[in-house]
Amino acid sequence: MPPPHTSAFDGPPPEDPRTALQEALQEIKQVIVGQDAMLERLLVALLAGGHVLLEGVPGLAKTLTIKTMSEVLGGSFARVQFTPDLVPADIIGTRIYRPNSGDFETSLGPVFANFVLADEINRAPAKVQSALLEVMQEGQVTIAGTTYEVPKPFIVMATQNPIESEGTYPLPEAQVDRFLMKVLVDYPTVSEESAVVGRSLAGGRGVRELLSLERLEHFRRVTKEVNVERDVIAYAVALTDATRNPANHGLPELTGQIEHGASPRGSIGLVHAARVLALLRGRGHATTQDVRDLARDVLRHRLVLSYDALASGTSSDDVLERVLEKVSDPNGARLTKRQRVQAA
Structure with a gap:
């Protein structure tokens, strides 16, 4: 007789995902004030295997958020500042000739990180945007005939400024569709902004690493249950x-x-x-x-x-x-x- 089917929710689990993830969120909130909805959406996208497009004016802690999240969750972080002069190789990597050895060596780009911040994605031309969105969809990059997989878990948080249109390249609808979510980041309340200013006077606060990539992968498997x-x-x-x-x-x-x-x-x-x-x-x-x-x-x-x-x-x-x-x-x-x- 085959054994009965077991679920991640049958019996007392070795670790309560909700408790562990909420503790991680609370640790991130020690640095990021007044953006609770954004933090929750980022964690949802990470565990769902999706990516997030953030839209908000400068100065709302979008960069600090994903950097802090990588430190608390135990992953690697990379930031790419999108500018009109970028080329796809700046994102995914390329082959470099080494005169000393006479060989070509593959140099992987910044997308090979667990948490990738694509800052002001609408400032780069369409070819660069497509290169990034291909990595997001396929989870891999091919350079000179060799395929390299990005690390797991993998999330791209792309930002764009809604108040500027000069010198930008709006994402086509078909490419925007590849983002799991588009989150609108608004100004904090007066009390929240007061807390932000007060913390800036005290200097930066360090955060603890509460999770690991292995545990995050475990939670992703639990999510499927x-x-x-x-x-x-x-x-x-x-x-x-x-x-x-x-x-x-x-x-x-x-x-x-x-x-x-x-x-x-x-x-x-x-x-x-x-x-x-x-x-x-x-x-x-x-x-x-x-x-x-x-x-x-x-x-x-x-x-x-x-x-x-x-x-x-x-x-x-x-x-x-x-x-x-x-x-x-x-x-x-x-x-x-x-x-x-x-x-x-």
């Missing part, structure tokens, strides 16, 4: 389909505002991210609430709005707000905006 019921999948698909066929979901007013809706990659990203969020919340199953909490971050960059929508000042978040209000969960319950804020 999180149960996702059919109704949760159906809800994620309904949200995505509502951006493509809004009239079918009682949203005919959005038909002229959306040029292209989210691809099936949006549904996949929602479900994978939701089960990681469930793990962080100490559950062995994902819920429709997990999907709702992540819907804007996973879907906002996958929508292409029409000219009329852009001219009227409508944003992707405005469209998604209407979708979240209208699309029912499998039990037929609709949450108001206030209820969703309270639940989050």
